[in-house]
Amino acid sequence: MTSAGTLARPGLVLGQSMALRYALALAALVAALLFHLSLNSPLSLADQWGLLWGRPPESFEDFQFVYAALPRVILAVLVGAVMALVGSLLQQVTQNPLLSPMTLGAASGAWLALVCLSVWAPALTSDWGAWFALGGSIVSVVLVLLIAGRGGLSGLPVILAGMATHILMGAIATAIILLNQYATNNLFIWGAGDLTQTDWQWVTWLLPKLSVAVIVLLLAPRPLTLLRLGDAGAGARGLSTGPVLVVLLLLSLWLVASAITAVGVISFIGLITPNIARNLGARRAGDELVFSLLLGAVFLLLTDCIAVAASGWFPDMVPSGTAAALIGAPALIWFARKRLSARDQTALELPEGVPRVSRRTWLLAPVVLLALVLLSLCFKPDAFSFLHPLQSLRWPSDLVLSLRWPRIVTAACAGVGMALAGLILQRLIRNPLASPDILGMSAGATLALVLFTVFVGGSIHEAGPFVAFAGSAGVLALLLVLGRRTQYSPGIMILVGISLAAMIEAMVQFVLAKATEDAYTIIGWLSGSTYRVSDAKALWLAGGTVILFGLALATSRWLTLISAGDAIAEARGLNTSRARLLLLVLVCACCALVTAIMGPIAFVGLLAPHVATLMGARKVWPQLWLAPLVGMVLMLFSDWLGWSLLYPKQMPAGTIAAILGGSYFIFLLARRRLR
């Protein structure tokens, strides 16, 4: 297990003297403040000084300084400091350097709450929006903490649980947005995270709520120091850290939820800052908290400077959150790359189910699949009634057939592709929670396609598989370079995944914030739809899937050996690093193929192999056959539900799959905890 103590690397000159370190940080804060003000206000320093000391504002520039530039700077300091403080607290409590308020799903709950509010009760948004966001944020973090459980807080489980909740809530929000275009237009700026101010309202709203930070600073250092001795050590000194930590967590949750409510989604500050603080030599618990707080303010000020400057260059303004993510993602990978290694293998044990696949399952699975295909082909939603459900089934006309078969083929192949990718990845990393959508492989393809439409222009549907392959290959290259030293450890892969996912979200939110029609096209694509897939593309996908399935079958021996452990695999004469590399390429190919044709698909890669295990496919060979079957069933059912539920309105299969899969996943995790 990683501990904060070993994370702080000595050797940097700055670490030698704490006083010097704080002096430099304070100087940086002042410099950042002045720089930010000089960028955001045309007034001279002397004028600014005069206004600060009570000269009444006269010109518009004076007013702009007092009511726009000053509150923005103060908000940046407050939010940056609080995010970093909470990040540091969370990382110390959980001894997990990858944890931050955002990885706990704080933003997604608030986003879902705001989307629901503005669709179903728009009149309440201006007065009650903040409280709904606060409530949503708290609910989602509590949900993630409950899913992960105390044992899961220190490793990957909590991060994966956070990602799962994030994807689930995001999918629900997307479904609502797609069905209610324009109603959520005014939210997109919040989603992109922006610090622009026009009065002191948010500062005065936020400041009292942040005052509990003082309690955190006073209360936290002692239990955190004890925690480093380990629970046993603390117990030996007659102290139970539990209750204090619960209070601390609740307070920090409140802090983060308030900050998010005020400025929207600004990620990375809370994640990176404590890591940098440790890197610069903050070793003791209290020191790390205070120094992170200081650094957080500096970092958010500096990234916001970029947003301010860029807004002047581009025809449209650039939200602060976009700048933070574009700088934060690479910075995170850079700072943390050496820190993560193969040792972080904390896996979540999921329920295992029956020991072997019964003959009945082997017979039943193809029957269910066939039944779903027939249902998708023959169902006529407008002829459906609960009294005579069978009357809604009739053999399709040629036209209906020609419209439906590409969808059915696409959904089925996407199910196979994602199931294979998930299966291989889970075997490779030996973590049942690993999934290509969480680990950044689909994300690479998605990012490439989104960037392509933003900067090159044109429809995302036309951008094509080559761009997607380029994106996936880019991620693969990144993984290879970063992962070679750590034998492609789960930590670095998840890190890349999280960073890319956040970058994509920032880019997407940036496009959405413009609130034109293109925004909805991109959201529609991102939710993974079979709707637009042409005959030719469906056939390409089918051919590609068959080849990839054949390749996956061919690697079954490698997979068996690798899941038994590297030592055993090497002893049996397998070149594990080469095998890993080839398997990773196979995973990337699966993801790129599916993503290019249909868009990103969440959860199928996670759940299909797992459900196959539950049904008894514990060995590689049966799992290789059963998991794709499960994936097909899930995708076919999602696709059918998507177009028939609200007919003639259609919901993308990917969104339905994410909602179904996400709910089932959270149910599984919750059941595990209740046992």
Place this chain on the structure above:
Amino acid sequence: MILRGAYRHLVPWFSLCCLLLSGAARAEVTVTDAHGEHTFEQIPERVVTISWAMTENVIELGVTPVGVADIEGYNEWVVRPAVPDGVDDIGKRGEPSIEELAALKPDVIIISNGQEGLIDKLEQVAPVLYFNAFGAEQDNARAARRIFRETAKLFGQEERAQRKLDAMDARFDELRQQLHDHFGEALPPVTGVRFNNQSVVFIYGANALSQYALNHLGIEPAMDIPPSQWGIAQKKLTSLSQMSKDSVLLYFKPAPGVERLFESPLWQAMPVARAGHVAGVESTWSYGGAMSIRYLAEAMTDALLTIEP
């Protein structure tokens, strides 16, 4: 596709025959969309429109479509002209139900920006006309007029379209006269915006239909926003301080929370707000067809007339 190609060869011969037999009923129509010419043997009767702007055009031409995408959204955002009763809803604009659409047995399907990717699927059902209504490289308002005329040609309603366009131009003259009566010889420069929240604003620029309407009323833009596909730019609220006190700022409703914004000291310090040159425009769809330009001009003139010269 083959059929369409064959038509293309037949067209000259056929029209020649028509000329020779002058007096025979003019049965065939040829219209030009973004992808070239399309010839219909007879005037299509059953039409399905998927984009809201095209729905608006068709209804303005007195044709009742058999199917329209997202009627609920249209009624909320586009508002006029209303969709007649009995028109079938075929689902959302991004992914309309092609099966529902096919059941309506349309003679023609009219689509616009955002739906170009559907053409292959839709052509299995009926001929498709795709109009490029919004693009950074074109003048959206000119395109709107051209598309309105082409659509009219399709339904044999050229006279009605011409009448409506003439009426619109005449209406522009009236509105300009009203404005001159109110403001005198020189009209103030005007810019239209939509408030996003307390700190961010969408500004209508060179390629927006509302800006075209203002130009035709003889009004200059108060801010220089370069043309873009939809004609808007997203800016910080403070960028509105560039507007001089002689210019007028029009904001489109609905604008929730605008009262609180107007009370803020920063807003009151803006030159244009200090001069009291701010007025709200009644809710009008900004991304519509040719006739929506007229509604925009009327609504904006109403708003301008509330401003003290």
